[in-house]
Amino acid sequence: MTPSGERWDVVGVGANSVDFVNLLPGYPQPFGSFAKMQIRDRRVLCGGQTATAVSTCASFGLRSKYVGVSGTDENGRRIRAELARREIDITDVIIRDAENQFAVILVDATSGERIVLWDRDERLRLRERELPTEALAAARVVHVDDVDEDAAIRAAKAGKAAGAMVTSDLDRLTPRTEELVASVTHAIFAQHVPTNLTGLNDMERALRKLRQTHAHVLVVTMGEHGAMALEGDHFYHEPAFKVQAVDTTGAGDVFRGGFIYALLQKQPIAEALRTANAAAAVSCTRLGALNGVPTLDEVRALVTANAEP
Numbered sequence: 001m002t003p004s005g006e007r008w009d010v011v012g013v014g015a016n017s018v019d020f021v022n023l024l025p026g027y028p029q030p031f032g033s034f035a036k037m038q039i040r041d042r043r044v045l046c047g048g049q050t051a052t053a054v055s056t057c058a059s060f061g062l063r064s065k066y067v068g069v070s071g072t073d074e075n076g077r078r079i080r081a082e083l084a085r086r087e088i089d090i091t092d093v094i095i096r097d098a099e100n101q102f103a104v105i106l107v108d109a110t111s112g113e114r115i116v117l118w119d120r121d122e123r124l125r126l127r128e129r130e131l132p133t134e135a136l137a138a139a140r141v142v143h144v145d146d147v148d149e150d151a152a153i154r155a156a157k158a159g160k161a162a163g164a165m166v167t168s169d170l171d172r173l174t175p176r177t178e179e180l181v182a183s184v185t186h187a188i189f190a191q192h193v194p195t196n197l198t199g200l201n202d203m204e205r206a207l208r209k210l211r212q213t214h215a216h217v218l219v220v221t222m223g224e225h226g227a228m229a230l231e232g233d234h235f236y237h238e239p240a241f242k243v244q245a246v247d248t249t250g251a252g253d254v255f256r257g258g259f260i261y262a263l264l265q266k267q268p269i270a271e272a273l274r275t276a277n278a279a280a281a282v283s284c285t286r287l288g289a290l291n292g293v294p295t296l297d298e299v300r301a302l303v304t305a306n307a308e309p
Contacts, residue, residue, distance in 0.1 A: 009062035013155040014050030014145035018075035046082040047289030049145040056257025065089040071100030092132040098123040112245025126151040137162040145169035156183035188219045238273035241281035250289025255280040
């Protein structure tokens with residue numbers, strides 16, 4: 001357990017994964033020349049939404065702790081060793097007698113876009129009672145994803161009650177999505193979620209509709225179109241940085257890690273979006289999620305190189 005009085009810059013609660021990444025000459029098709037293709041490169045790399053976001057925070061020099069469940073198999077050992085190597089605290093990681101979450105990722109070498117095929121044993125579910133309450137109360141930022149919603153909502157509420165900023169990875173629409181949104185201070189959505197929540201295709205209008213019931217900061221990642229945010233009544237849109245994409249896996253998770261860093265540096269929202277966009281862009285230039293996590297110097301260099309004269 002967390003020693004009494006120990007403080008964390010960020011405590012991440014959520015999923016990890018071991019990814020079997022396959023670089024292909026194009027997207028597979030059920031017919032024609034792309035019905036069969038040779039794999040150009042294949043690697044076993046670590047990832048997962050929260051594990052990648054927390055790894056980004058650690059890379060940027062934040063004191064980082066990961067809370068989640070891993071398996072007893074080789075993949076479980078692999079992800080725990082990788083997080084520990086990155087100097088992330090894993091003392092509250094639960095180890096279950098199950099196969100670790102994994103994914104088979106197919107990456108189109110021509111664009112860097114990917115298809116993710118994943119599986120997760122139900123025994124890997126994080127239970128509310130397994131949350132490290134002392135660590136959550138000692139965090140400056142608590143970050144949650146929407147994989148195990150009961151635990152995520154409890155963790156978010158505990159962090160907010162203790163005065164922490166609470167960020168999120170909202171990637172799907174469920175009966176409890178609204179409750180999870182209400183539990184955080186900075187809701188960060190995948191692109192499709194606000195439109196599905198509100199029924200509005202225009203993103204600014206969708207965020208403004210969500211503003212009617214959620215007074216906190218609302219952020220949405222837009223991939224190659226950058227990121228948008230609504231803070232109070234002020235709407236922001238920061239374009240993406242142009243890079244030669246190798247693999248977009250984990251880019252949204254790296255964005256969240258960059259955004260958390262920016263929040264802790266007290267950057268204004270527009271600057272925070274630029275920092276997070278730059279982090280995501282750099283991550284796209286390498287294969288894999290954790291393997292794509294940038295350094296702070298790389299992010300600053302990209303921001304500087306694209307600064308207006």
